[in-house]
Amino acid sequence: MTLLPSCREVQTQLTEYAEGTLPLPRRIGIWIHLFFCHVCAGFLRGLRALPGLAKRALAPPEAAPEEASRALAEIQTRLKRQQS
Numbered sequence: 001m002t003l004l005p006s007c008r009e010v011q012t013q014l015t016e017y018a019e020g021t022l023p024l025p026r027r028i029g030i031w032i033h034l035f036f037c038h039v040c041a042g043f044l045r046g047l048r049a050l051p052g053l054a055k056r057a058l059a060p061p062e063a064a065p066e067e068a069s070r071a072l073a074e075i076q077t078r079l080k081r082q083q084s
Helices: 007-012 014-019 024-036 038-058 065-083
Strands: none
Touching: 007 014, 007 024, 007 038, 014 024, 014 038, 024 038
16 A cells, blocks of 8 residues: 555545554555545545434434323233233
């Protein structure tokens, strides 16, 4: 790898770059590349956004307490009918 890596090299090492696990010369080369290449910088922004997006996607939906109480009461009623 040269001091200034290609887009392909940068994109294959973005995870390690973001985690800080690359050797210093590679990190510097990628940093310089990212400074000039808006496409690769966009990939890095997307990579850094993934944990927050995943957390929001997996979070349980927020329901109003009244709605949740009604839903729970309906489920309990149906379960009692099935047991009878």
